[in-house]
Amino acid sequence: MSELNISTNSCGPIVSFHPLVKGDFNFWAHTAVTEEVLAALGQAKVVIWPQVFTKELYFYSQNIGLLLFPDYRVRFMFPGKGGQFLLFKALGLPCPKTIYVPKIAAFGPHPATAKIDLPAFPFVLKSDAEHEGRGVFLVRDDRDFNNGLSYIKCREREGSFGFLIQEYIASPYDLRVVVFGKNFYPFWRACEDDFRTNLVQGGRKIPCPDANLEEKALQITAILCEKTGTNLAAIDFLIDERRGPLLNEINFVFGRRLLGQKYEEFFFKAVKEFLADLS
Template sequence: MKLSFHPMIEADKNILCAGREPGKADRKAIQNARAVILPQGCRKSLYQMASKHCKYVFPNYDALFQYPGKTGQIKLFQKWGVPHPLTFVFESVDEYLHRDYSEKSTIKFPCVFKFSWGGEGHTVFYVDSEIMLNQLIDRAVEFEKTGQFGFIIQEYIPCQGRSLRVVVINKTLTAYWRVHTDSFYSNIARGATIDYDSDPHLIEQAKTAMIDFCEKTHINLAGFDFLFHEKNCLPLFLEINYFFGRKGLGGAETYYKMLVTEIKDWLKMVDTSLIQSENLK
């Protein structure tokens, strides 16, 4: 029995868990399932229940929940030794204030300040002075009063006003540049344009690096952002977006067609693996 918690994906059994915690009935259904399909906005409790009681779960969100937020992503990049901008991770303002001065003194301006949460660049700031950095630290103090912790300070990479988005859906990769030469931000929601064709050799380099990374981390549904320094061709891992926009993929309808196709392929892989396991018994 194949079980889907995704409102757009039909399976042998469908359950909606939006807006509630999973319960005993959900756990029983998962235990009886050969494979479980979860929504992209799956909450941690449902994912943990599914992965505990079923071997085959899509998408694989181990990395999302083990390395949460932008602080967690940097730690994941560091774990696997992938190239990324020089980054200082602070889980709290207190950690920042007590960090060794010799380390903090290596922060050069301009730099980039990012709170650990948020999307579309709304919690990302170009910092050109110590005064502005201190203002953001003061803002972090206020956020901590509401329970929001963590930020990173990252070297600024001159990248000709563009970043590369590569989306993985199971085994399929889709890549496009997001270009905004008049702004620090290259988010489509902030006016960036989409370019599918420029520098295909750079796109292939990023795809190759990403495939290797996804094989190690088992990430199979996410949008990766890469930067290329204007003076070299090394793809730098910037961020992982588990909840990504669909405009660069052709819109929501095209995205869901891709998702359905890839989940069908994933289910075929599950069936093959189960048959092989049965034959070994």
């Protein structure tokens, strides 16, 4: 597996928590926060992160003024699918009609609770913090809805709260735009056997079916990244025949099935461009 050595970069000193990026100081992403780690961060100017790491260290590094790649501010400011829905609404970007429910108790007879008007069947129910199509249900009738709520109740007993009720958008395909720094890579997906197109759920990559739709999605991606600083993510779009591309989710932890061996190449390029801009 290839490695990127940036230990001699003029923007340094650089602390790297990424196993394939060699900085002036190098630590495991889940290392204990010792005086050694804090001292390295105290000397550093730049920190490079992997997709999964100790978020408290990210906040610490941000608060002492270090320059960070990737930029994960909105990942933590608007966590989960519910947070992302609110982010899209706050930015005025197109997304499916959605109700975010922080707890099942929101359906209960509590004073001042907003009435929840369910959309017509079919609609989609999604747990807040799962990945690769898990915890996502197509609700076609009351039985499906009750089964979905039973799953959500189990998640709540495990300490995981929040779910979305979202309009169902019937489309033969959807689009994922993978962001590496300033570079956007679109991938179209389809699935004949499931409404979910995730490759892990049986979806497959397909050629671009509509260049105009792809261009519109790339424009929305550019706006989202410009307004949030996002520079490493897989952004998923649903395609509505009338409204065009609609933002569905931002995946800050995403797989490599679509990218194959290109992941390291694209990531290393983004890191080098980030450091070049600092110079």
